Each structure stands twice: as C-alpha cells, then as structure tokens.
Amino acid sequence: MKRGKKLFMFPMILVFFSFVLYGCGNKNQKSADVNLSVTQKQESDSNDSKKILVAYFSCTGNTKGVAKLIASETGADLYEITPKIPYTDEDLNYNNSNSRATKEQNDDNARPEIEGKKLDISQYDTIVVATPLWDLDAPRIISTFLESYDFTGKTLIPVCTSYSSEPSGVEKRMHSVCKSNVTWKPIKRFGTNFSENEVKEWVDSWQ
Numbered sequence: 001m002k003r004g005k006k007l008f009m010f011p012m013i014l015v016f017f018s019f020v021l022y023g024c025g026n027k028n029q030k031s032a033d034v035n036l037s038v039t040q041k042q043e044s045d046s047n048d049s050k051k052i053l054v055a056y057f058s059c060t061g062n063t064k065g066v067a068k069l070i071a072s073e074t075g076a077d078l079y080e081i082t083p084k085i086p087y088t089d090e091d092l093n094y095n096n097s098n099s100r101a102t103k104e105q106n107d108d109n110a111r112p113e114i115e116g117k118k119l120d121i122s123q124y125d126t127i128v129v130a131t132p133l134w135d136l137d138a139p140r141i142i143s144t145f146l147e148s149y150d151f152t153g154k155t156l157i158p159v160c161t162s163y164s165s166e167p168s169g170v171e172k173r174m175h176s177v178c179k180s181n182v183t184w185k186p187i188k189r190f191g192t193n194f195s196e197n198e199v200k201e202w203v204d205s206w207q
C-alpha cells in the first residue's frame with residue numbers, strides 16, 4: 001500500500017472500532033438497565049405483597065403506644081378500632097360489677113359497635129391485632145372486629161397489653177371468634193411499662 005493510502009485508512013479503522021466498542025458498551029448498559037428495572041419491580045412486588053396493617057383498640061393509651069411503635073418499625077398502616085360509644089372512666093371500672101366493661105366481658109355475645117366505615121383489607125396480607133387484656137380475655141369489640149371481615153389467606157398476629165396477666169385468654173378468644181382460614185402467629189404480650197426497645201426487638205424477630 002502506498003504511504004498516502006495507509007495514512008487515510010488508519011483513522012477510518014479507528015472510527016470503525018470506536019463504533020463497534022460503543023455498540024457493545026451500549027448493549028451491556030441496556031441489559032444492565034433491564035436487570036435493574038426487574039430487580040426494582042421484584043422488590044416493589046415483594047414490598048406490595050408484604051403490606052402490613054396494625055389494627056388496635058386502646059382506651060388508656062398503652063396499646064396505642066405499642067401499635068404506633070410496631071407501625072413505625074414495619075412501615076405498616078395504622079387503624080384504630082374506635083367504639084361507636086366511647087368508654088368513660090366509669091365504663092372501664094373493673095371493680096364495679098355493673099360497669100359497662102364488666103357487663104360486656106360477662107356476656108360472650110356482646111358486640112360493641114365500631115365507628116366509621118369498613119376498611120379495605122384486601123391490600124394487606126399481615127394484620128397485627130393489638131388490644132388491651134380485659135378480665136383475662138379480649139374486649140368484646142375485638143370480637144366485633146374479627147367478625148367484620150373475611151381474613152382468609154392472611155397472617156394474623158395478636159398483641160396485647162396488660163398489667164400482669166398472661167395473654168392466653170386473649171389468644172383463645174381471637175382464635176374462636178375469627179371464622180376465616182388464617183395463619184396465626186403466637187400472641188405477644190407487653191406490660192404497661194413496655195419499652196421501645198422491647199417492641200423493636202419483638203418486631204425484628206418476625207419481620
């Protein structure tokens with residue numbers, strides 16, 4: 001080849017290879033992009049399918065405190081089971097055999113009404129049901145709540161707070177009133193002096 005022609009060919013070859021290399025690099029970039037979006041989708045799918053609801057009933061704030069900590073630890077939605085007729089201090093007097101709470105707890109069929117419209121529970125697959133313990137049992141409004149929805153296919157996690165009593169009566173009540181085919185996790189009880197760390201540790205044990 002003449003010297004002049006060689007000098008002309010050399011930049012052409014360089015340009016050709018630059019195109020080839022750019023093309024390969026771009027292809028790899030594209031496939032990396034595809035993989036990234038699949039991973040992101042898988043992540044968002046798995047987050048979607050793990051949506052948690054923390055439903056709680058609380059009259060004096062202890063269970064509400066626990067429920068809020070669980071929700072903030074898990075990123076769950078929070079729902080308050082609000083009685084249509086609020087409980088007064090006198091209603092909650094368990095030393096009075098005629099108080100509203102005592103009478104309701106003595107009646108297996110009592111179903112205090114819940115305020116507000118029904119929840120859309122289809123978006124949740126795990127539902128934490130948090131309640132105070134009343135007379136070794138779950139308050140009857142928890143029966144109202146558990147009978148109000150079809151929880152079939154969902155995981156239910158019972159939680160209760162109490163002064164000192166163990167939670168087996170609450171767990172038994174929840175199992176017996178909920179007619180849906182669900183997966184139950186064991187009940188967790190917190191004392192009225194629960195700590196933030198205690199709640200976090202428990203959440204970490206199942207999340």
Ligand SMILES: Cc1cc2nc3c(=O)[nH]c(=O)nc-3n(C[C@H](O)[C@H](O)[C@H](O)COP(=O)(O)O)c2cc1C
Nearest residue numbers: 058059060061062063132135136161162163164165
């Ligand atoms: C009507 C009633 C009955 C209760 N019965 C018990 C009981 O049997 N054992 C116990 O340890 N605590 C009992 N407690 C205390 C509550 O379980 C405890 O204070 C709980 O944390 C209250 O939750 P809250 O603040 O979310 O309403 C009772 C409280 C009330 C109002």
